[in-house]
Amino acid sequence: MKIRELISQHCNNTEKKGNGITIHTGNVSEPIETPELFSYVDFLSEEPSRKVWISDQYRMILTEINGELTVYEHVRLANYRIQFHDLEEKYGEEKEDDLLQFADVFAFAIHEHKNGVRKSGTPYISHLMDVASILLKENASDELVLAGLLHDIVEDTDVDIATILRKYGQQIADYVDAVTEPEELRQPATGNKAQNWKERKEYTVKYMGRANREIKLLSCADKLANIRDLISDIRMEGEGFWDKFNAPKEEQEWYYRSMLETFATGPQNIAETRTYCDFKECVEKLF
Template identity: 40%
Template sequence: MKEKAKDFATRAHAGQKRKNSNDDYITHPIRVAERLEKEGFSDELVCAAYLHDVVEDTIYEIEDIEKHFGKKVAEIVAAHTEDKSKSWKERKTHTIETIKYADKEVKFLIIADKLDNLLGLEKDLTVNGHKVWDNFNAGVEEQKWYNESICQNMYYGLESHDIPPYFQEYEELVRRVFQ
């Protein structure tokens, strides 16, 4: 099922590129999925990682995800998917609220996704400087608020033994990027 999800996402994101680079977009979902697989998480969660941006950024709907990958994968993807008809602030506020109250698997996916995005941003800032912010819907202060708010809410409801090490990596990265 994981290979099927990777292939589906690769086809869905064909031709798309990452912000600030010429990298194929699919490199991001692959890295997120590989991180979750390395942590030993469920096949459903790894599949959701491959597919996490498909509904937001391609022609496919959540019903397509459910049809091909089942209800559990579709639920995880749906919990992570932003409503692009809303403003940037509304979407990010919703994600902050979601991260606070979501099931563990949704939290694991959101933080793995945010970590990978922020690692890319840190690299882009090193190479291209602050002009990279021009490619975002919100500037550095709004991005700082968003990422710090994610950090403040991501541990809510988790037992210490449930917290994967990359949560701390994300916190440290937020401090580095937005110091």
């Protein structure tokens, strides 16, 4: 599509500035394609919420941010460069800060889980990376993705929620806390987690029934990563792999199907998400 056609179809407001810039604004219901003679600026874009294009030929900048379309039309080349520099300052540094925080959380998770292994013998960090990857593909918020890297840290290490709050803020701490089993269930009087497995899982099923979409998505990403590994491990090692768990196959099926139902019910359900659909497919494949 040519830029003039795009402006005509989607922009219903035009404002001329005294500095030689004309700004066209409007809204789009569907993502737009790159217009003719424009280049996509990936380092200033953040899929799917923000996209930035530029055109040296037209001396224009085009942005689509959460469905809001803005076209900066520049009469003078100097103003075009100034406007692009403003976008670099606004979004470029923010992207770098996000990457730095992600690297810090990842390094922290690796350090705290350094001695942890999965039932298959693989390093535990692989599971946390899987959960974060699932959330990234779901276009989840940065906070939820980072919580994916930290979701088991309170249950499996000496790190507490207060530490997460101090290091990474209230939102990430709240997410991690929401998918962490209560301390009294994690540390039964008998010292044997297998003996209260059903009680812990019943708590999780009930809690997730009233959780919001973000918490359900985080929990579902965790369950999806687990069941994918389980399918792979059973394929490699056979049905005897079930003996490594705290509950037999029949109880595991009850739990996974209960979570499947919980994620898909209520006004905060996630039944339309990629994560849920993949999880449902895996449950049917395994059981």
